[in-house]
Amino acid sequence: MTEGGTARLSLNQKTLNRCSLPEVVAECVRTGIPAVGLWREPVREFGLAEAAELVRSNGLRVSSLCRGGFLTADTSEGCAEALRDNRRAIDEAAELGAACLVLVVGGLPNGSRDLAGARERVRDALGELAPYAERHGIRLALEALHPMYCADRAVLSTLEQALDLAEPFSESQVGVVVDTFHVWWDPKLFEQIERAGTRIASFQVCDWLTPLPADVLLGRGMMGDGHIDFPPIREAVRRAGYTGDTEVEIFNEEVWSTPSAEVVDTMIERYLRLT
Template identity: 70%
Template sequence: MSADSPSASAVDVPSGQPARVPTPPPGDPRLARLSLNQWTTRGWSLREAVDGCVRAGVPSIGLWRDKVAETGAAEAARIVRDAGLRISSLCRGGFLTAREPAPRAEALADNRRAIEEAAEVGAPCLVLVVGGLPDGDRDLTAARERVADALAELAPYAGRHGVRLALEPLHPMYCADRAVLSTLDQAIDLAQAHPAAQVGVVVDTFHVWWDPQLPQAIARAADRIASFQVCDWILPMPADNLLARGMMGDGVIDFRAITHLVHAAGYQGDIEVEIFNADVWAADQDAVVATMKRRYVEHVV
């Protein structure tokens, strides 16, 4: 019997616990907006991830640039298109906080390439992780100003290519090395200097669930919400805090409360499951997708 059969005895990964709900079959209307971010099934190539989505009835996929590079953007676009899937996002651009002219120019050039790749594959948005403090730097204000300056150069270029830049605030523990934007309000402040079609924001539950101003910030974001990503905050946190993301229901986040806020703000796009977790990556990837579907209908929608 298929692991995707509602009557099959299924086990969730990576918890090893019996599934609490049946696996939604392909065509289940509750899956209509579900997207698999490629990093959740990191062991799969782009083609394998697309085939996995088709088998499972997941209608959308979030692409990563390294996976796209393995096939080339044109071939990646063809693979996704021929499978009948949507693309929810391309990850990632950003890292825009360099002080010196040479690394700054290199970062801008790479982001222009990323915008071109997003346009070629047909991704509606390019997720930006803006970067942390350069080595030896302690000036957060100046780092954020450099991000704003870079956006002033990149936003019009993205607009000409029909791509929306999506600023992703990261949890404050990543402020020093990955993102000097730590709250949704900070991301909205930067985005509002540009047309909404050029610059939006990402609401990622892992990064924003803790924020006491989150309800007001999501309402304020409104049509700036370019991507909605979900995964859980698990304890104890692993030694590598990049891998602290868990399967929905394995941690502490109230997903339905955040989903309600995002919907109320007017967002009608895909809901992308993005999990960085060594145990998830080590598991059978079809079992990961099956667990993802069960947890999505149980906890998110």
């Protein structure tokens, strides 16, 4: 069983994708979950100031805000707009008191095959954004996505690549996300978790299901329903010095169509048993 029960459990808003923000918060309150992971679009729809007040008044931590990033545009106008949007995301994360802003860095621009160039533009953008984030008390968290997303969502495919980009910056400026769905397969995973140490800014869990659905974004499963061996990864993250929340983030149509209380009760049982 996880030390401290659910004291370091966080419910990511996407796990209850069809619920309103007040409904997500209510589930946290009902079950004693102390933290929530938020997404920018539903927060914006509810109202940023209102969302911040709702979370704070219910005594919840914001374990992360998702997402910034998409930094790989290959035109000056596209790069400038990406920087503007990410500064807005940093401002929003600061208003919410989020522990970090998750960055999904972006894939290849339309028609491009220049993977190295795209990664270099991410590096350049971090140089612009990291000082701004630090001034606002927000840590940027680079998330490596599974290689199947390299072309359209994230040109960072391994924790090693994310750390290579993060390490020129202080840990307070740029950290990394360890998301089991994206990194469980990596033969260098445990070596890179040890390397990351306290640069780990977010730990997200869900399972890898097979067969994957036609929309591979929706292939995340409840812990225990797929192929990932969670305890060794959780122990490696703990040994590395991570003391933050374990955030359950699931994109799955069957989960989304299940009553929210049932999803959250199952999530807690699996978290306590498996992670």
